[in-house]
Amino acid sequence: MLLSEFFTVILLLAGAFFFLAGTVGLLRFPDVYTRLHALTKADNVGLGLMVLGLALQAESWAMTGKLILIWLCVLLSSASVAHLIANAARKKGIEPWKQ
Amino acid sequence: MEAMTSLPLMTLMQLLFDTLLGFALLWLGWRALASPDLFQAIVLFIAFGLLMAIVWVRLDAPDVALAEAAIGAGLTGALLLTTLARLEAKNRSKSALEKKHKVWLMTENVKLKTASFLWLMVILMLLVSGLVYAVLTLQEQTFELQMLVSKNLESSGVSNPVTAVLLNFRGYDTLLEMSVLLLALLGVWSFGGIPKPHxxxxxxxxxxxxxxxxxxxxxxAGYFLWVGSDAPGGAFQGGSVLGAAGVLLLLVGWRLCIRFVGLPLRIILVFGLGVFVSAAVVLIFLGRQFMEYPPSVAGALILLIEAAATLSIGITLAALFLVGRPEFRRHK
Structure with missing residues (x-):
């Protein structure tokens, strides 16, 4: 196995772990704010790791650029959408969870 | 040795993935239909559209996947969400027209429960049996069609077989799709007096x-339009991305300048269809068949038609999101 393939596998597995953590958070956390927090943070990192892993296998620099562009777009939109959902929930009067 | 063991593992993994995907799709479809909460149903429908796009990727149809993700999940989801917002606004308002409408709906409901149910079942059964018949009589291999397309690809003016079929060999399909979209907008504009949500x-x-x-x-959108001639992309994909930009503009409160709402907007809306039909008709006068593009200019013609279509499709989809005709004669 080539060194780049080895790193790709490691990075993809690490990305999958973050996605799993985000999903577990989405299912287990008590209210909308904490769920958004778990989902967006973990998935952004997870996707970043996956994009890095795939970029190692890319055939051209253009492909690498596209992959990174996808990650940046998702970062931008998921952060903004998380804020919009949380804001809408707050306006609706949903109280943050307090232990 | 390694290749021999990894190959069946790979196909097994793919089989597992496809099975999971198929069941998730069915489950999401059922939940979206059965959910009593409309908002939940819409969110499930959007998720259904996204999974459907992955299914198209698995079926090796990236063009359809792009269209499904952009139109099926994105724009339709946005349309459904605005409709829901308007429904809720409508339920709150209590105009006379509103009450009349409600009574009509209620009587409709009662009728549906008693007699129409049976008829609906009969029609559904006919539809299902027709679909089953169509699937069963489908040829297993459509190799001849593939051969036909790849043999004539050179004369189509583009190197992406999907674009060649959609814009050249079976151009009238795309022509009719665009007219359906325009008709949908006309239908929406014909309904007046829908209360706007806050x-x-x-x-x-x-x-x-x-x-x-x-x-x-x-x-x-421009990239999709340009790349459509030799890779997945094209007018509908580009148009739906342009439509998404329009929806985003409308969401942040941007409105078309009142000067452009009348005739200029309508010209842009029919521009794509107009260019398509005129290109086809002009070719008849030049002694060719309807929509028979001469191979020497086919590429340029397709690009021209697709550029016009992208613009019109994008503006039409954004106008659909606005719900209701933009008012421009208020002062008369």
Whole structure:
């Protein structure tokens, strides 16, 4: 196995772990704010790791650029959408969870 | 040795993935239909559209996947969500027209429960048996068709077989699809007096997001249009991305300048269809068949038609999102 393939596998597995953590958070956390927090943070990192892993296998620099562009777009939109959902929930009067 | 063991593992993994995908799709479809909460149903429908796009990727149809993700999940989801917002606004308002409508709906409901149910079942059964018949009589291999397309690809003016079929060999399909879209908008515009939901000012985050995304979306739409001649992409994909940019603009409170709402907007809406039909008709006068593009100019013609179509499709989809005809004769 080539060194780049080895790193790709490691990075993809690490990305999958973050996605799993985000999903577990989405299912287990008590209210909308904490769920958004778990989902967006973990998935952004997870996707970043996956994009890095795939970029190692890319055939051209253009492909690498596209992959990174996808990650940046998702970062931008998921952060903004998380804020919009949380804001809408707050306006609706949903109280943050307090232990 | 390694290749021999890894090959069946790979196909097994793919089989597992496809099975999971298929069941998830069925489950989501059922939940979206059965959910009593409309908002939940819409969110499930959007998720259904996204999974459907992955199914198209698995079926090796990236063009359809792009269209499904952009139109099936994205724009339809946005349309359904605005419709829901308007429904809720309508339920709150209590105009006379509203009450009349409600009574009509209620009587309709009662009728549906008693007699129409049976008829609906009969029609559904006919539809299902027709679909089953169509699937069963489908030829297993459509190799001849593939051969026919690849043999004539050179004369089509493009190197992407999907674009060649959609814009050249079976151009009238695309022509009819575009007229259906235009008819849908005409239908929406024909309904007047739908109450607008309370519009809140967009916050700084949505403003910033739109400023960053809209130029990017316009570039991506142009890219899809250009790349459609030799890779997955094309007018509908580009148009739906342009439509998404329009929806985002409408969400942050942007409205078309009143000067352009009348005739200029209508000209742009029919522009794509107009260019398509005129190109086809002009060819008849030049002694060719309807929509028979001469191979020497086919590429340029397809690009011209697709550029016009992208613009019209994008503006039509954004106009659909606005729900209701933009008012421009208020002062008369």
């Amino acid at each position: 519009e809140s000012l967009p916050g700084p985050v949505l403003n910033m997001l739109s400023r960053l995304l809209i130029p990017l979306l316009i570039i991506v």
